[in-house]
Amino acid sequence: MNVVSQLLIALVAIEHLYILWLEMFAWTTRGRKTFKSLSPELFEPTKALAANQGLYNGFLAAGLCWSLLIDDSVWSQNVACFFLGCVIVAGVYGALTAQRSIFFVQALPAIIALAFVLLAR
Structure with a gap:
């Protein structure tokens, strides 16, 4: 893979590591400031659900990082395509069912990274 596609994959992975941290460890603090559309009283009762979502984001980040380590x-491209595809599906689903901005924050960067991976073939 070329350097640009690897950088984009790394950025998507870093974003998902941030989401992991936010949802697993900072849901009731930083999460309140990030997810302003949710009412404040929902954060404490949804802490376990958010942590579960964060764990899944961590798996996505791990797969993307793994793709960068394959010789x-x-x-490497196949693994990157799979995990970027997972991020895209999750981002589109989130945009359709939860909040439209999820598409731009999660799916669009993954689409761009996937395009560069495919162009590097």
Whole structure:
């Protein structure tokens, strides 16, 4: 993979590591400031649900990081495509069911990264 696609994959992975931290460890503090559309009284009762979502974001980040560590370029691209595809599906679903901005924050960066991975083939 070329350097640009690797940088974009790394950025998407870093974003999902941030989401992991936010949802697993800072849901009732920083989460309130980030997710202003939710009423403040919902954060404490939804702490476990948010942590579960954060864990899944961590798996996405781990897969993207793994793709950057694979020596075989074909396998590296295949793994990157799979995990970027997962991020895209999750981002589109989130945009359709929760908040439209999720598309722009999660799905769009992954779409751009996937385009660069495919162009690097």
